[in-house]
Amino acid sequence: MKKDSQWWKRAVVYQIYPRSFMDSNGDGIGDIRGIVSRLGYLRDLGVDVIWVCPVYQSPNVDNGYDISDYRDIQSDFGTLDDMNELIEKAHENGIRIVMDMVMNHTSDLHPWFLEARKSKDNPYHDYYLWVDPPADGSLPNNWQSHFSGPAWKYSEECGQYYLHIFSSGQPDLNWANPELRAALKDILRFWLDKGIDGFRLDTINFISKVPGYPSVPGAKGLVRGSQFYMNGPKVHDYLHEVYEDVFSKYDIMTVGETPNVTPETALQYVDEERGELNMVFQFEHVNIDQGKTNKWDIRPWSIKEFKSIVSKWQKSLGEKGWNSIYVSNHDQARSVSRFGNDERYLKESAKVLCTMDMTLRGTPYVYQGEELGMTNVRFENISSYRDVQTLNLYKELTDAGVPEHDIMEKIYYRGRDNARTPMQWDSSENAGFTIGKPWIDVNPNYKTINAEAELADPDSVLNYYKTMIAFRKAHSVIVDGSYRECFEESDRVFSYVRENDEEMLFVVLNYSATKFTLQIPDDVDMDGAEVAVSNIGRKSFSGRVLDLRPYEAVVFLKRK
Ligand code: TEU
Ligand code: CA
Numbered sequence: 001m002k003k004d005s006q007w008w009k010r011a012v013v014y015q016i017y018p019r020s021f022m023d024s025n026g027d028g029i030g031d032i033r034g035i036v037s038r039l040g041y042l043r044d045l046g047v048d049v050i051w052v053c054p055v056y057q058s059p060n061v062d063n064g065y066d067i068s069d070y071r072d073i074q075s076d077f078g079t080l081d082d083m084n085e086l087i088e089k090a091h092e093n094g095i096r097i098v099m100d101m102v103m104n105h106t107s108d109l110h111p112w113f114l115e116a117r118k119s120k121d122n123p124y125h126d127y128y129l130w131v132d133p134p135a136d137g138s139l140p141n142n143w144q145s146h147f148s149g150p151a152w153k154y155s156e157e158c159g160q161y162y163l164h165i166f167s168s169g170q171p172d173l174n175w176a177n178p179e180l181r182a183a184l185k186d187i188l189r190f191w192l193d194k195g196i197d198g199f200r201l202d203t204i205n206f207i208s209k210v211p212g213y214p215s216v217p218g219a220k221g222l223v224r225g226s227q228f229y230m231n232g233p234k235v236h237d238y239l240h241e242v243y244e245d246v247f248s249k250y251d252i253m254t255v256g257e258t259p260n261v262t263p264e265t266a267l268q269y270v271d272e273e274r275g276e277l278n279m280v281f282q283f284e285h286v287n288i289d290q291g292k293t294n295k296w297d298i299r300p301w302s303i304k305e306f307k308s309i310v311s312k313w314q315k316s317l318g319e320k321g322w323n324s325i326y327v328s329n330h331d332q333a334r335s336v337s338r339f340g341n342d343e344r345y346l347k348e349s350a351k352v353l354c355t356m357d358m359t360l361r362g363t364p365y366v367y368q369g370e371e372l373g374m375t376n377v378r379f380e381n382i383s384s385y386r387d388v389q390t391l392n393l394y395k396e397l398t399d400a401g402v403p404e405h406d407i408m409e410k411i412y413y414r415g416r417d418n419a420r421t422p423m424q425w426d427s428s429e430n431a432g433f434t435i436g437k438p439w440i441d442v443n444p445n446y447k448t449i450n451a452e453a454e455l456a457d458p459d460s461v462l463n464y465y466k467t468m469i470a471f472r473k474a475h476s477v478i479v480d481g482s483y484r485e486c487f488e489e490s491d492r493v494f495s496y497v498r499e500n501d502e503e504m505l506f507v508v509l510n511y512s513a514t515k516f517t518l519q520i521p522d523d524v525d526m527d528g529a530e531v532a533v534s535n536i537g538r539k540s541f542s543g544r545v546l547d548l549r550p551y552e553a554v555v556f557l558k559r560k
Pocket of ligand 2: 030
């Protein structure tokens with residue numbers, strides 16, 4: 001195998017949330033055989049890689065991000081044989097497969113933790129992070145779990161608190177223990193030896209905690225202690241070790257999920273010379289609407305800010321290191337509802353986002369349903385929601401006396417279940433996702449937004465995705481060209497030039513519901529440039545004055 005062939009720089013990745021993708025047996029839960037049955041759809045879409053969210057054995061406190069057996073598949077999703085078949089059939093269809101690996105924490109039902117909590121001298125005790133109860137009866141520190149409440153839980157059995165950055169069913173692992181690290185590396189090899197093509201590494205920059213677990217100074221009540229567990233003191237040593245011992249031996253791609261990184265700190269993970277990861281997911285642009293405290297503290301934002309963040313990352317990673325390009329995933333609200341306009345300009349704005357993703361420098365990730373323009377959902381009653389983060393928030397804010405309406409508005413705006421309603425395959429009952437009762441309700445708009453209808457409509461969001469994915473592959477300038485932003489001061493249009501020795505692309509994206517006129521800057525060479533892509537059927541263009549329609553996307557191409 002050719003090492004480090006960097007195929008992932010040219011790839012388009014499609015993210016699958018298995019529980020909501022396709023149910024093959026009518027139990028209402030998406031499964032591995034369901035994915036197999038839709039490989040043709042993915043092949044025709046043109047994606048090169050599927051990233052499959054966790055399918056390992058799990059009690060599902062956090063839908064699989066709480067693993068109780070890394071070497072087995074949870075029965076809701078199928079069997080190891082089904083997984084082997086998925087790997088084989090994906091490869092037959094020319095699609096590589098990346099698994100989601102959760103190694104910052106396990107489930108509290110993982111045999112390691114069941115042992116660990118028994119006593120302080122149990123051999124597995126040190127696989128997790130424990131603290132003696134403070135003498136004054138307080139918590140070990142003021143860190144807040146990402147899923148509400150304290151990040152510590154007392155275990156009666158061994159008489160200590162354990163750390164859980166996420167739910168109490170997700171105890172954090174102690175990466176300082178070399179035995180634990182060896183066990184994790186074995187798990188990685190187990191899957192790589194089955195022929196998978198890489199990993200998405202969940203919360204991988206959380207694995208090294210500042211010793212002593214200091215409280216966040218000056219804080220009232222519980223707060224996120226991010227500075228004490230994200231990008232911690234040993235994180236790069238640990239990742240380099242995993243790279244040396246495991247990743248570097250295979251022709252794979254690795255992408256780390258890393259909230260709270262800057263272009264400078266991200267480069268420490270993805271600089272080829274350091275030997276850690278190929279890419280990371282940074283969160284700056286998707287946290288644009290986040291206030292000081294946490295994701296539920298929502299603040300207004302502007303297109304100008306959004307552009308400047310995207311552009312900053314374009315400029316800093318690319319020559320050294322590499323970007324991952326995304327505007328949605330299973331933890332985020334739907335991109336078209338958030339960054340586009342899911343009412344009057346649903347199709348146009350979904351295509352604007354697609355054009356951006358497919359023309360920026362980096363590896364683009366499409367989240368299931370994004371290619372259909374799937375939108376956020378507003379379920380009337382909290383009982384329709386399933387996400388542990390959402391349900392914990394609801395309880396916390398209800399207990400604090402926040403009015404129901406205000407809580408629901410937060411959930412509508414930013415709740416993770418927005419992204420987790422079933423994939424909309426057709427207009428039949430339950431959107432063709434299941435013949436049973438889906439584990440979470442379908443978005444009522446499936447009658448109009450669905451794959452079957454969109455395949456038949458040449459002007460659909462889905463067909464536009466196909467076109468753009470093919471376009472990206474036909475123009476290496478998108479992978480290796482330089483990046484330069486235009487109209488930086490505009491609060492409506494995002495525009496940039498991509499250029500290499502053969503071609504120049506001039507991308508113009510109207511991120512507003514207004515039409516306006518744009519004077520193309522003198523330093524953009526339009527001589528012989530043609531309209532290569534348009535989301536409104538624009539065929540040709542001449543001169544230097546562009547009349548942009550609302551949410552218009554246009555890409556000009558000049559061959560040199
Ligand atoms: O997410 C980590 C993470 O930090 C986010 O959940 C974040 O808290 C949220 O998006 C609010 O900004 C990963 C997985 O993607 C997520 O699904 C898991 O719940 C979480 O880790 C725990 O494994
Ligand atoms: Ca099923």
